[in-house]
Amino acid sequence: MLKQIGEAAAKAKYTLHGLTTEEKNKILLAVARGLEEDEKRILCQNEKDMDKGREKGMSAGLLDRLCLTKERIYAMAEGIRQVAKLPDPVGELLESFQRPNGMVVEKVRVPMGVIGIIYEARPNVTADAFALAFKTGNVVILKGGSDALFSNLAITESIQKSLEKQGVVKEAIQLIADTDRKTTEEFMKMNDYLDVLIPRGGAGLISMVVNNSTIPVIETGTGNCHLYVDCDADLSMAASLVVNAKTQRIGVCNACESLLVHKEIKDSFLPLLMKELEKVHQVEIRGDDQVCALIPQAKKATEEDYYKEYLDYILSVKVVSDVKEAIDHINHYHTGHSDGIVTENEKTALSFLNGVDSACCYWNVSTRFTDGFEFGFGAEIGISTQKLHARGPMGLKELTTYKYIIKGTGQIR
Amino acid sequence: MLKQIGEAAAKAKYTLHGLTTEEKNKILLAVARGLEEDEKRILCQNEKDMDKGREKGMSAGLLDRLCLTKERIYAMAEGIRQVAKLPDPVGELLESFQRPNGMVVEKVRVPMGVIGIIYEARPNVTADAFALAFKTGNVVILKGGSDALFSNLAITESIQKSLEKQGVVKEAIQLIADTDRKTTEEFMKMNDYLDVLIPRGGAGLISMVVNNSTIPVIETGTGNCHLYVDCDADLSMAASLVVNAKTQRIGVCNACESLLVHKEIKDSFLPLLMKELEKVHQVEIRGDDQVCALIPQAKKATEEDYYKEYLDYILSVKVVSDVKEAIDHINHYHTGHSDGIVTENEKTALSFLNGVDSACCYWNVSTRFTDGFEFGFGAEIGISTQKLHARGPMGLKELTTYKYIIKGTGQIR
Numbered sequence: 001m002l003k004q005i006g007e008a009a010a011k012a013k014y015t016l017h018g019l020t021t022e023e024k025n026k027i028l029l030a031v032a033r034g035l036e037e038d039e040k041r042i043l044c045q046n047e048k049d050m051d052k053g054r055e056k057g058m059s060a061g062l063l064d065r066l067c068l069t070k071e072r073i074y075a076m077a078e079g080i081r082q083v084a085k086l087p088d089p090v091g092e093l094l095e096s097f098q099r100p101n102g103m104v105v106e107k108v109r110v111p112m113g114v115i116g117i118i119y120e121a122r123p124n125v126t127a128d129a130f131a132l133a134f135k136t137g138n139v140v141i142l143k144g145g146s147d148a149l150f151s152n153l154a155i156t157e158s159i160q161k162s163l164e165k166q167g168v169v170k171e172a173i174q175l176i177a178d179t180d181r182k183t184t185e186e187f188m189k190m191n192d193y194l195d196v197l198i199p200r201g202g203a204g205l206i207s208m209v210v211n212n213s214t215i216p217v218i219e220t221g222t223g224n225c226h227l228y229v230d231c232d233a234d235l236s237m238a239a240s241l242v243v244n245a246k247t248q249r250i251g252v253c254n255a256c257e258s259l260l261v262h263k264e265i266k267d268s269f270l271p272l273l274m275k276e277l278e279k280v281h282q283v284e285i286r287g288d289d290q291v292c293a294l295i296p297q298a299k300k301a302t303e304e305d306y307y308k309e310y311l312d313y314i315l316s317v318k319v320v321s322d323v324k325e326a327i328d329h330i331n332h333y334h335t336g337h338s339d340g341i342v343t344e345n346e347k348t349a350l351s352f353l354n355g356v357d358s359a360c361c362y363w364n365v366s367t368r369f370t371d372g373f374e375f376g377f378g379a380e381i382g383i384s385t386q387k388l389h390a391r392g393p394m395g396l397k398e399l400t401t402y403k404y405i406i407k408g409t410g411q412i413r
Numbered sequence: 414m415l416k417q418i419g420e421a422a423a424k425a426k427y428t429l430h431g432l433t434t435e436e437k438n439k440i441l442l443a444v445a446r447g448l449e450e451d452e453k454r455i456l457c458q459n460e461k462d463m464d465k466g467r468e469k470g471m472s473a474g475l476l477d478r479l480c481l482t483k484e485r486i487y488a489m490a491e492g493i494r495q496v497a498k499l500p501d502p503v504g505e506l507l508e509s510f511q512r513p514n515g516m517v518v519e520k521v522r523v524p525m526g527v528i529g530i531i532y533e534a535r536p537n538v539t540a541d542a543f544a545l546a547f548k549t550g551n552v553v554i555l556k557g558g559s560d561a562l563f564s565n566l567a568i569t570e571s572i573q574k575s576l577e578k579q580g581v582v583k584e585a586i587q588l589i590a591d592t593d594r595k596t597t598e599e600f601m602k603m604n605d606y607l608d609v610l611i612p613r614g615g616a617g618l619i620s621m622v623v624n625n626s627t628i629p630v631i632e633t634g635t636g637n638c639h640l641y642v643d644c645d646a647d648l649s650m651a652a653s654l655v656v657n658a659k660t661q662r663i664g665v666c667n668a669c670e671s672l673l674v675h676k677e678i679k680d681s682f683l684p685l686l687m688k689e690l691e692k693v694h695q696v697e698i699r700g701d702d703q704v705c706a707l708i709p710q711a712k713k714a715t716e717e718d719y720y721k722e723y724l725d726y727i728l729s730v731k732v733v734s735d736v737k738e739a740i741d742h743i744n745h746y747h748t749g750h751s752d753g754i755v756t757e758n759e760k761t762a763l764s765f766l767n768g769v770d771s772a773c774c775y776w777n778v779s780t781r782f783t784d785g786f787e788f789g790f791g792a793e794i795g796i797s798t799q800k801l802h803a804r805g806p807m808g809l810k811e812l813t814t815y816k817y818i819i820k821g822t823g824q825i826r
Contacts, residue, residue: 014744017767099789103778112800113770191623195800210604211627216801219629237823244825331427353818354430357526365516365821374826375817376512387525387608387814388629389802401800404788405766408778410650412657413787 006193111137121145146179220382223253223337230343419606524550559592633795636666
C-alpha cells in the first residue's frame with residue numbers, strides 16, 4: 001500500500017510544478033471554502049475520535065488538542081487563506097553567473113518534491129501541512145496519530161474533493177490510513193519516493209524519527225533556552241525579560257528554562273526577579289548553593305536540572321563568574337534552540353552572540369520571539385535545531401530546494 | 414574511545430570560531446609546508462599500506478588510488494594552498510531586517526561545527542577534507558578506509574603537528590584509527606557530537622551511510638546522467654556533446670550514461686554519432702529496437718540498463734516521441750544528478766529545464782561540467798544528489814550553516 005502511495009505522489013509532484021502562483025492561490029482558497037462546507041461531516045468524524053479517546057481515558061489536554069469545533073474548522077480554513085496570501089518563493093533566481101567558457105549558470109528555487117510529515121493527534125496539522133506544502137509546489141504524504149484517524153481522513157477527503165474540482169490530482173495530499181507501527185517504520189525508509197521527512201510533535205516522536213528514518217529529516221526540536229543576565233545588565237529590563245520568557249507561555253519550545261546570573265549582580269538581581277515573578281505566577285526555582293542562599297524557597301538543582309526542558313513553571317538558576325562561563329555552560333547544556341544575554345555592554349554582548357552555538361542568539365530580547373510569525377515569515381513549519389538545510393524558524397522558503405540550470409552553445413570539456 | 418574523540422572535537426570547535434580569515438589562511442599554509450617537510454615519513458607509512466594491499470591482492474586501480482609519491486604529497490600541499498586562497502564564507506550577513514517591535518534580526522553564515530567524513534582508501538581525502546573544513550571554521554573527525562590507515566595516520570599526525578606549532582588545538586582534525594566495523598556503526602550514531610556526516614566514495618559506501626546514520630547526512634551520489642537530442646537539435650553539436658559527456662572521462666559521476674533521441678532525427682543522428690564516437694573510442698551501445706535497427710553492432714537494452722551508471726564505455730540509447738516522453742523517462746530512471754537537452758528550440762528547452770528534476774539541468778552543454786571547480790567554487794566536497802541543504806556541486810559555502818542574531822532593547826511578548 002505504501003508503495004502505491006509513493007508512486008501516486010511521484011506522479012502527482014510533477015503536475016504541481018506546472019502551476020502558477022495565481023493558480024495555487026486560487027486552489028488554496030477553494031480548499032479553505034471546501035473545509036467550511038464540509039464542517040458537519042468533519043465534526044461528525046471527529047466525534048468518533050473523541051469517543052474513542054474518552055473510552056481509552058485520554059487526558060483532558062490531549063482531548064482538547066484532538067477536539068474540533070465549528071470555530072476550529074473555520075480557523076483552519078482561515079489559516080489556509082493566510083498561506084494563499086503569502087509570497088510564493090518558488091522560481092526565485094538565487095544566483096546567476098557566467099563562466100569563462102561562456103556557459104551561464106542559474107541557481108533557481110524549486111519545490112522539494114514529496115514531503116512526508118509524521119505528527120501526533122492534532123487534526124489541524126493535516127490542513128496546515130497541506131497548505132504550506134502546496135503553496136511551495138510540494139506533494140505531501142501525511143502520517144497522523146492514530147487517535148485522530150477519523151478526523152484526519154475527513155479533512156483529507158475534503159481537501160482531495162476540492163482539488164479534484166479544481167482540476168488538480170487529488171494525490172497532492174495523501175494520508176496513510178494504516179496506523180500499524182510497522183507501516184510507520186516502512187514509511188521512514190521510503191527514500192525512493194520522499195525527499196524529506198518532517199516530524200511535528202514532542203521529543204519522543206522526533207527522536208523516533210531521527211533514529212529510524214533513512215530519508216533526510218528536518219529535526220524540529222526541543223528548547224532548553226537560557227537567559228544570561230550580565231553584570232552590566234539593566235536589571236529591571238532583565239527581570240522583565242526573564243518573567244516574559246519564563247511565564248508568558250510555559251508549554252512552548254522557546255520558553256526560558258534556565259537562568260544564568262553574573263556573580264556581581266546576583267544579590268541585587270535575584271530578589272528583584274523573585275518579586276516580579278510573584279506578581280505573575282509562582283515559579284519553582286532550582287538553583288546552585290549561591291542561589292539557594294539568596295532565595296529561601298529555592299530547591300537545590302541537580303546536574304539533570306540544567307539539561308531539562310521543563311515546559312512548566314520551573315526555572316533552573318546558576319551563578320556564573322563571567323560571560324565566558326555563561327557561554328560554556330550554555331553550549332554544554334542547551335539544545336541549540338534560543339539563548340539570550342541581557343547586558344548594556346556591547347563587547348560582552350558580541351562575544352556572547354558569536355560564542356553561543358544556537359539557532360537564535362538574543363541580545364536584550366525575550367527568547368519567546370523564535371517563531372516564524374514573529375520573524376515575519378507569515379507561516380511556520382517548525383523550529384529547526386539541526387544545522388543542515390534550515391536552522392531556527394522555518395517558513396515557506398525552507399520547504400524548497402534549488403536546482404542549477406546551465407545554458408550554453410555546445411560547451412564541452 | 415569514540416566518546417573521547419567526540420568530546421575533544423566539541424571542545425576544539427569553539428576555539429576555531431575565534432580565528433580570523435587571515436589566521437586560518439596562515440595556518441593552512443603552515444600545514445601545507447608541514448606535509449612537504451614530512452614527505453619521507455608519510456611515504457614510508459604509505460609503503461606499509463601498499464605492502465599490505467599487494468599481499469591481499471588489491472587491484473591495480475585500487476593500489477594506484479592508495480599510492481602516494483613525492484609529487485602526490487606536493488599536490489596535496491598545493492591543494493591546501495589553493496583552499497587558503499579562496500574567499501572565506503564565514504561571517505557573511507545573509508539577511509537583515511527590523512521587525513515592527515524594533516528588534517533587528519540578522520541571519521549570519523557560521524561554521525557547522527563538527528563534520529564527520531567517511532571515505533575509502535584514498536589518503537589524499539585526509540588532507541583535502543581537513544583543509545575545506547578548517548577554512549570554514551569546522552572541526553573534522555575522519556574515518557578513512559582501513560587499507561590506508563598508516564598513510565592517513567601519518568598525514569593526520571603531520572597536520573596536527575603543524576596545528577600545534579601554530580597554537581591551534583590539534584583536535585581540529587582527528588582520525589578514528591579503529592577500523593572495526595562496529596566502531597563505524599557507532600560513529601554514525603554520534604548525534605551528540607557531530608553536526609553532519611559526509612560519505613565520500615562509491616555507491617556502496619554512500620548507501621551504507623544513508624541507511625545507518627542517525628546524524629544528518631549529505632548524500633553525494635551516483636550519476637545516471639542523460640542527454641536528450643531533440644528534433645530541433647544542431648546534430649553536429651549534439652554528437653560533439655554526447656561524445657564528450659560519454660568518453661572524456663568514463664569513471665566519473667557526471668559522465669553521460671544514457672542517450673535519448675527524438676524519433677524524427679534518429680535516422681540522421683545515430684549514424685553520425687557512431688562515426689564521431691569511433692574516432693575517439695569504441696563505445697558499446699545498448700538500445701531499444703529502433704536503435705538496434707539503425708546500429709548493427711548495438712545490443713538490446715534491458716529495463717535494467719536504463720537504470721545503470723556504467724562508469725564505462727557503454728551507453729544506453731532510446732528513441733522517444735517528444736520532449737515530454739524524454740522528461741518522463743529521465744525523471745523515472747535518473748539519479749537526479751545531471752541531465753541535458755540539445756535543441757535550438759527555446760520553448761522545448763525551457764520545458765525540459767523546468768520539468769527535469771535534477772540538481773543540474775543542461776541546455777546545449779556537456780553534463781561533464783557538474784563540478785565545483787567548473788562552476789567556479791574553487792573547491793569541491795562532492796556533488797549532492799539529495800535536496801536538503803545542498804544540491805549539485807558543493808563548495809565551501811555548503812560546509813556552513815547560519816544562525817539568527819536578534820538585537821533589541823528589552824522586547825517582550
